[in-house]
Amino acid sequence: MANIGFIGLGIMGAPMAGHLINGGYTVYTFTHGETPKALIDAGAKQCASGAEVARNADIIITMVPDTPHVEDALFNPEGVAAGLSKGKIVVDMSSISPVATKEFAKRINALGCEYLDAPVSGGEVGAKAASLTIMVGGSETAFNNVKPIFELMGKNITLVGGNGDGQITKVANQIIVALNIEAVGEALLLAAKAGADPAKVRQALMGGFANSRILEVHGERMVKRTFDPGFRIELHQKDLNLALTTARQLGVSLPNTATAQELFNACAAHGGKAWDHSAMVRALEKMANFEIGQ
Amino acid sequence: MANIGFIGLGIMGAPMAGHLINGGYTVYTFTHGETPKALIDAGAKQCASGAEVARNADIIITMVPDTPHVEDALFNPEGVAAGLSKGKIVVDMSSISPVATKEFAKRINALGCEYLDAPVSGGEVGAKAASLTIMVGGSETAFNNVKPIFELMGKNITLVGGNGDGQITKVANQIIVALNIEAVGEALLLAAKAGADPAKVRQALMGGFANSRILEVHGERMVKRTFDPGFRIELHQKDLNLALTTARQLGVSLPNTATAQELFNACAAHGGKAWDHSAMVRALEKMANFEIGQ
Numbered sequence: 357m358a359n360i361g362f363i364g365l366g367i368m369g370a371p372m373a374g375h376l377i378n379g380g381y382t383v384y385t386f387t388h389g390e391t392p393k394a395l396i397d398a399g400a401k402q403c404a405s406g407a408e409v410a411r412n413a414d415i416i417i418t419m420v421p422d423t424p425h426v427e428d429a430l431f432n433p434e435g436v437a438a439g440l441s442k443g444k445i446v447v448d449m450s451s452i453s454p455v456a457t458k459e460f461a462k463r464i465n466a467l468g469c470e471y472l473d474a475p476v477s478g479g480e481v482g483a484k485a486a487s488l489t490i491m492v493g494g495s496e497t498a499f500n501n502v503k504p505i506f507e508l509m510g511k512n513i514t515l516v517g518g519n520g521d522g523q524i525t526k527v528a529n530q531i532i533v534a535l536n537i538e539a540v541g542e543a544l545l546l547a548a549k550a551g552a553d554p555a556k557v558r559q560a561l562m563g564g565f566a567n568s569r570i571l572e573v574h575g576e577r578m579v580k581r582t583f584d585p586g587f588r589i590e591l592h593q594k595d596l597n598l599a600l601t602t603a604r605q606l607g608v609s610l611p612n613t614a615t616a617q618e619l620f621n622a623c624a625a626h627g628g629k630a631w632d633h634s635a636m637v638r639a640l641e642k643m644a645n646f647e648i649g650q
Numbered sequence: 651m652a653n654i655g656f657i658g659l660g661i662m663g664a665p666m667a668g669h670l671i672n673g674g675y676t677v678y679t680f681t682h683g684e685t686p687k688a689l690i691d692a693g694a695k696q697c698a699s700g701a702e703v704a705r706n707a708d709i710i711i712t713m714v715p716d717t718p719h720v721e722d723a724l725f726n727p728e729g730v731a732a733g734l735s736k737g738k739i740v741v742d743m744s745s746i747s748p749v750a751t752k753e754f755a756k757r758i759n760a761l762g763c764e765y766l767d768a769p770v771s772g773g774e775v776g777a778k779a780a781s782l783t784i785m786v787g788g789s790e791t792a793f794n795n796v797k798p799i800f801e802l803m804g805k806n807i808t809l810v811g812g813n814g815d816g817q818i819t820k821v822a823n824q825i826i827v828a829l830n831i832e833a834v835g836e837a838l839l840l841a842a843k844a845g846a847d848p849a850k851v852r853q854a855l856m857g858g859f860a861n862s863r864i865l866e867v868h869g870e871r872m873v874k875r876t877f878d879p880g881f882r883i884e885l886h887q888k889d890l891n892l893a894l895t896t897a898r899q900l901g902v903s904l905p906n907t908a909t910a911q912e913l914f915n916a917c918a919a920h921g922g923k924a925w926d927h928s929a930m931v932r933a934l935e936k937m938a939n940f941e942i943g944q
Contacts, residue, residue, distance in 0.1 A: 454844050455844075477858055477859070478858075489857060489858045491854050493846075512857040512858065514850075514853070514854040514857070516846060516847070516850045516851060516854050517845075517846050517847055517850055518845075520844060520845065520846070521841075521844075521845070521846040521847075521850075521851070524840065524841045524844040524845075524846045524851070525841065525846065525851050525854050525855065527837075527840065527841075528837035528838065528840060528841045528851055528855060528860070529837075529855055529858060529859070529860045531833065531836055531837040531840070532833045532834060532837045532855065532860035532862075532865070533859050533860055535829060535830075535832065535833030535836065535906070536829075536830055536833055536860070536862060538829065538906050539825065539826045539829030539830055539833065539906065540826060542825055542829065542904045542905075542906060542907055543821075543822035543823075543825040543826045544822065545902060546818065546821065546822060546825070546893065546896065546897055546900070546902050546904065547815075547818045547819065547821075547822045549900045549901070549902050550748050550749075550814060550815075550818040550896065550900055551811075551812075551814065551815070551818075552787075552810060552811050552814070552815040552818045552819065553810070553811055553815075556808075556810045556811055556815075557810060557815070557818070557819050557822055559808070560785050560808040560810050560819050561819065561822060561823055561826065563783060563806040563808070564771055564783045564806065564823060564863070565771070565823070565827050565863045565864065565867070566822070566823045566826035566827055566830070566863070567862065567863050568826075568830060568861065568862030568863065568864070568865075569858070569859045569860070569861045569862065570859065570862070571826070571862075573859070599840065602840065602844065603840055606840070606843045606844055607843070607938060607939070607940075608839060608840050608843050608934075608937075608938040608940070609934065609937040609938060610836045610840065611836075611909045611913075612829070612832050612833065612836060612906045612909055612910075613836055615905045615906055615909065616906075619905075640902075640903065640904075643902075643903040644901060644902040644903060645901070646901075646902070
């Protein structure tokens with residue numbers, strides 16, 4: 357049974373590492389600050405650096421906030437790369453730049469190690485329930501080696517392609533989710549302003565081509581005005597920033613993603629960083645000087 | 651059994667009227683030009699004007715291209731209104747302005763008659779197969795009276811609310827469909843430009859919150875490059891024009907609907923008026939100087 361390293365024990369990482377310990381794995385940890393006491397009690401082996409984690413583990417997972425944090429965790433002088441030896445596998449489960457990911461993978465490969473990018477969706481709830489969706493980029497061999505470990509943390513696990521393809525799939529997911537929220541917002545707001553009952557309009561639309569998971573879940577939130585998260589706007593802002601940065605790097609124009617980000621920015625201006633992302637409709641409502649349900 | 655009037659026997663109206671004749675109803679017709687021979691052979695009774703249709707029928711259906719055509723069919727001196735008497739029901743199944751609809755309904759109500767707005771989705775295929783989705787606005791009494799007739803033409807039939815609510819639901823439907831197409835287009839194009847396989851990305855996304863009927867159906871069209879209609883861009887341009895006009899009348903800002911219309915306009919500039927609406931992705935591809943599948 358492989359030894360596992362886990363770097364980054366925040367809101368997502370801590371429950372994920374917990375599932376691996378409960379699954380019988382020996383887990384070596386390193387995080388900003390101390391490893392949570394509950395994990396230590398369960399058997400986590402706290403290390404003094406990423407390099408020490410990498411020396412002890414066969415598979416090293418990173419779960420940190422953004423691209424610079426992954427770069428730091430892997431490549432600072434006391435980072436993971438400093439402790440790697442041939443045949444080990446680095447698995448980055450953070451949501452970061454697909455372009456930077458390809459570069460990180462090359463640098464890890466150059467040390468004789470495999471790299472998987474394996475960002476997740478499902479948030480804190482999915483991390484705790486071990487029901488995360490995991491989108492993976494990398495070699496099939498590495499994927500098959502790590503799959504039993506993924507299965508302790510998630511349910512819908514797909515190898516999409518080579519390195520970077522997991523991250524771009526996550527970005528694509530967040531683009532569609534944001535733009536489908538925006539679409540439902542425009543449609544229900546216009547209908548409500550015209551005097552129709554948005555709940556009945558939503559119901560009628562669910563039978564046809566307008567139907568989506570977002571119309572079902574987030575459309576209901578808009579109608580019932582339940583904007584407690586869920587998934588916080590500030591997290592979706594980070595994801596759309598990744599989308600727009602990647603688009604600029606690759607030379608792709610994403611006009612509606614840009615607008616959706618501006619609408620999130622408008623929500624933030626009204627104190628909404630911690631609102632559920634379905635509250636993007638509030639930015640449209642501010643412009644219309646009218647609220648659904650008014 | 652009520653006598654039915656049917657005004658407008660185009661690509662949609664002709665098969666719809668045919669279903670009513672096949673259902674055993676006597677159908678009085680009036681259209682631009684001649685009533686199709688097949689309908690006459692089946693028993694349609696061709697009239698010289700909308701007024702003559704209205705004098706003979708209890709329920710008068712209009713199925714014409716746009717708002718001015720409905721206004722003309724109802725209120726020109728030889729139109730439907732001139733032949734109405736108390737207790738008859740006017741049913742507009744065209745897709746037209748929700749704001750104008752409320753005005754038309756008032757003028758028909760003033761003659762002692764009921765009005766239903768009952769636009770459809772499903773297109774020519776749905777009209778022929780009698781599988782249209784029908785979104786209805788008007789009184790419950792009138793709806794219940796006309797329901798057996800709707801059931802000869804469609805399957806998913808909803809009374810959304812009062813007059814205009816059927817039309818605004820259709821507009822809302824077309825907003826969401828256009829913007830979900832745009833969303834899938836941005837996401838798959840970015841993923842493809844990043845080097846991922848768009849077919850695999852689409853497959854991975856279908857398991858989560860990004861899933862939609864549009865990702866399933868139109869996403870597949872984008873990947874397989876099958877842009878024969880389906881639903882023609884020029885028809886969706888008409889629908890988004892209704893959305894944007896209604897938004898301006900009501901004081902609502904629809905930023906992404908506006909962008910989607912511009913992308914359709916760009917497709918038209920490249921000869922794409924008759925492409926399927928999923929080909930909106932081609933406008934994004936022109937901007938990116940890159941095609942999915944390249």
